[in-house]
Amino acid sequence: MSQVQLSSTPLDRCHRDAGARMVPFAGWEMPIQYDSIVSEHHACRTAAALFDVSHMGRLRFDGEGSAELLDRLMTRRVTDLAVGGVRYGLICNRDGGTLDDVLVSHLKTPSDTRYHLLVVNAANREKIVDWIKPHLEDFPRVTFSDRTEVTAMIAVQGPLAMETCKRLFSFDPARLKYYQAAITDHLSKPVIVSRTGYTGEDGFEIVCRAEEATRVWENFLLAGRDAGFRPAGLGARDTLRMEAGMPLYGHELSESIDPISAGLRFACNIKDRQFIGRDAIADLIQSGTRQVRIGLLPEGKRPARDGAEVLDLDGNPVGTVVSGGPSPTLGHPIAMAMVDREHADAQAFQVDIRGKRSKATRTKLPFYKRPQ
Amino acid sequence: MARDKSKLLYAETHEWVDVSEEGGQKIATIGISDFAIEQLNDLVYMDLPEVGKTVDAGDEFGEVESVKAVSPLYSPVGGEVVEVHSDLPDNLEGLNDDPYDFGWIVKIKIEDESGLESLMDFAAYQKQCAESG
Numbered sequence: 001m002s003q004v005q006l007s008s009t010p011l012d013r014c015h016r017d018a019g020a021r022m023v024p025f026a027g028w029e030m031p032i033q034y035d036s037i038v039s040e041h042h043a044c045r046t047a048a049a050l051f052d053v054s055h056m057g058r059l060r061f062d063g064e065g066s067a068e069l070l071d072r073l074m075t076r077r078v079t080d081l082a083v084g085g086v087r088y089g090l091i092c093n094r095d096g097g098t099l100d101d102v103l104v105s106h107l108k109t110p111s112d113t114r115y116h117l118l119v120v121n122a123a124n125r126e127k128i129v130d131w132i133k134p135h136l137e138d139f140p141r142v143t144f145s146d147r148t149e150v151t152a153m154i155a156v157q158g159p160l161a162m163e164t165c166k167r168l169f170s171f172d173p174a175r176l177k178y179y180q181a182a183i184t185d186h187l188s189k190p191v192i193v194s195r196t197g198y199t200g201e202d203g204f205e206i207v208c209r210a211e212e213a214t215r216v217w218e219n220f221l222l223a224g225r226d227a228g229f230r231p232a233g234l235g236a237r238d239t240l241r242m243e244a245g246m247p248l249y250g251h252e253l254s255e256s257i258d259p260i261s262a263g264l265r266f267a268c269n270i271k272d273r274q275f276i277g278r279d280a281i282a283d284l285i286q287s288g289t290r291q292v293r294i295g296l297l298p299e300g301k302r303p304a305r306d307g308a309e310v311l312d313l314d315g316n317p318v319g320t321v322v323s324g325g326p327s328p329t330l331g332h333p334i335a336m337a338m339v340d341r342e343h344a345d346a347q348a349f350q351v352d353i354r355g356k357r358s359k360a361t362r363t364k365l366p367f368y369k370r371p372q
Numbered sequence: 373m374a375r376d377k378s379k380l381l382y383a384e385t386h387e388w389v390d391v392s393e394e395g396g397q398k399i400a401t402i403g404i405s406d407f408a409i410e411q412l413n414d415l416v417y418m419d420l421p422e423v424g425k426t427v428d429a430g431d432e433f434g435e436v437e438s439v440k441a442v443s444p445l446y447s448p449v450g451g452e453v454v455e456v457h458s459d460l461p462d463n464l465e466g467l468n469d470d471p472y473d474f475g476w477i478v479k480i481k482i483e484d485e486s487g488l489e490s491l492m493d494f495a496a497y498q499k500q501c502a503e504s505g
Contacts, residue, residue, distance in 0.1 A: 037439045038414045235440050301417045301461070303437065326416040326439055354435075354442075356419075 009054035010152045010213035018231055026122035028055040031233040040232035041239050041328040044199055045370075047228030048158030050220055051237055053198075057125030058147040058207060059118040059132070065139035066116045070104055072135060072275055075259055075268040081106045083114060086179045086194050089267050090259045091120075091128060092277030096284055097255040098262070099131060100124040101247060105181045105194060117192065117207075119153075121249045152213030156220055157203035157240075159370070160227045165204070168223055169193065173204055187215055198237065200244025201370055242334060243327050245295065245366030251306060251322045252293055252336060261289040261338065263365070291319060292344040295367060296335040296351065296360040298324070303333040304351040304360065310337045311350040311357070318343040321351060327367060334367045335360065375472040377406070381488065382497035383448045386411075388472065389491060391482070398482040400449045404436065406471045407501045414439040415464040420456045421478065427453065429487030433478060445477065448491055450484030 006029045015022065020031035031052065033040060043049050061069065071078040076089030086105045090098050103119045120128045129146060136144055156165060162174045170185040173193050181194030192207040208216050221229055238248070247253050252262050259268055260281060270282050298304045303325045310319040319339030327334040335351070343349075349360045380388040386408035390401040409415070417437040427433050429450040436443050456478050460467060467475040482488075492500065 032440070033413065036414050239439060302419070303417065305442070328439070 007055075007149075009052055010210040011052045011054060011154075011217055014214055014217050015052065015231070020231075020233060023234070025234060026055060028122060030055055031231070033233040033235045034231050037233070037235035037239060038328045040230055040236035043228060043230040044158045044201060044232055044236060044240055045329055046159070047230070048156055048161040048164065048201075048203065048224055049199075049230055049232035049236065050217065050224075051155040051157065051232055052152070052217070053155050053205065054148075054152040054210075054213070055122040056148075056153055057118075057120040057122060057128065058151055058153065059120060059125075059129065060145045060147050061116040061118065062113070062143040062145075064141040066142050067106070069132075069135055069139045069142055070116055070118065071273070073132065074102070074104065074275060075277070075281065076104075077269040077273060078104055078116070083108045084176075084180050084182055086181050086196055088179075090253070090264065091131065092259065092275075092281065093255065094277055094280065096258040096260075096277045096280030098249070098253040098257060098259055099255065100128050101249055101253055101264075101267075102128075103194075103196060105192070107181060107183055107192060109183055110190065117147075124249060150210055151207050152210050152216070153205060153207050154213070154217055154220065155197055155199075155203065155205045156224075156229075157197045157199040157201045158229075159201060160224065160229075161201070161203035164224050164227045164229070165220060168219060176204070178202075187212070187219060191216070198244075198246060199240040200246070200366060200368055201240075239325060239328055242323050242325060242336070243329055243366065243368035245336070247293075248323060252338075257338065258284055258289065260284040261291050261293065263293040288341055290341060291338040292341055293322070293365075294337055294339055294344060295363045295365040296321070296324075296337050296349060297363050298333045298335060298351050298353075298358050298360040300358055301326075301333065302353055302356075302358060304335045304353050304358070308335070308354075309352040310339055310360070311352060312343060312346065313348055313350065315350070318349070329368050336365070377472050378494040380472070380494065381448070381491035382494065382500075383446060383491055384500065385444075385446045387446060387448060389448050389488070390476075391488065398485065399454065400447075400451070400480045400482050401476050402433075402445075402447065402478050402480065403471060403476045404445065404467075405497070405501075408443075409468055409471050409475075412436065412438040412441075412443060415467060418461040418464060418467075418477075420458065420461065421453050423453055423456055425453045426483075427451065427480065429484050447478075447480060448487045449480055449482045450487065451480045451482045453478055454481045455479040
């Protein structure tokens, strides 16, 4: 065991009081589950689930040049992001390897201060902060602050999330479109609400001050008590995002997996832009990547997990599973794999699960789409 | 005839063992404890050995898989697998409901019982669970 001191989120006490099983995750002690991963998963698909995502990094950029600074770092254009907008993008190295996948929001405070908020993965926060720092010299009017430890972040996700929670805000968050954000009041304190998430369901994420976190969490749970809201841990968060076909850094994305291989062409604005990694990514778009990300349905009940080898029907290795497990919604295993491009159109594969081979059929991503 | 969990032997890896005599042979019936099932949570898959397979004490004879992780099943005794509970993988909820009777996994004809000595009685096993839980 490592001796690294783990951080606790402002909601730690709530999790322990609710009987959560706590595990170390990216330097934080986080709830993996409260009761059952499967029932938390179903609560999110049928009512709503609350997730403590305070471990994710929240980095704030104030002042003139903030958009230009972020534009230099991100695969996605930031300079034309209007106030109230949220964008998903990647931060890459010069070779196009992915350093992180991030969300950037352009926000305006009630006193009319505009700033950008970058939400990064917990495991990459230190790396991204170090990556950003040298660029600050070129943007002397930008003030950079790491807001992770002074704030908390809660995701409320599920078909009943918007309807049940709308009366808790000073404005109806349903007025936000998907990938929009605003600063509003909740329990008479300013919070950031964004219509974003990582489950494939409608819902929102809220950033509040750390000292307000418990009150906000309990208030949402109470508001959703009759609707069937439940707290959900990292276990359900992972099965939900897998069904939604969403990448998780360290699995579908890494410094050796570029955004194009990962199927994130949509998050790369190449034209008339310069950003770090741009030329490498433009080359990959032009010439094609060595591997592509695909969805697989392994036959039977046995899940193929991260690291399982993917083979063609003749038994030749053609790739690797990067995420996989049972799908509680579909009732059978699902997997995402990186496979060699020449095999990307094949429909039938095999997966090697700890020495035993199962057949697996190619399927379109996402595995699950919410009913419209 | 319900199995009394307080009379079983337990491995550090949470298997329970019930040793009985059948036709002059010592047979070990093996399952996993309610504590382990609770810890595993949300079982999705179980892999069983073939009848006739021989295992050494401490060998992996199968695996049980939850939503989150795979856990190997270890045989506390050496011998030949003489029976497997083939209905179990399709009825894993039965393992939750009844881990000591319906939940038996394999029966092994004991050829090497040296592993039995390192097993715990119920009180010692409860103590281990309390310390790890």
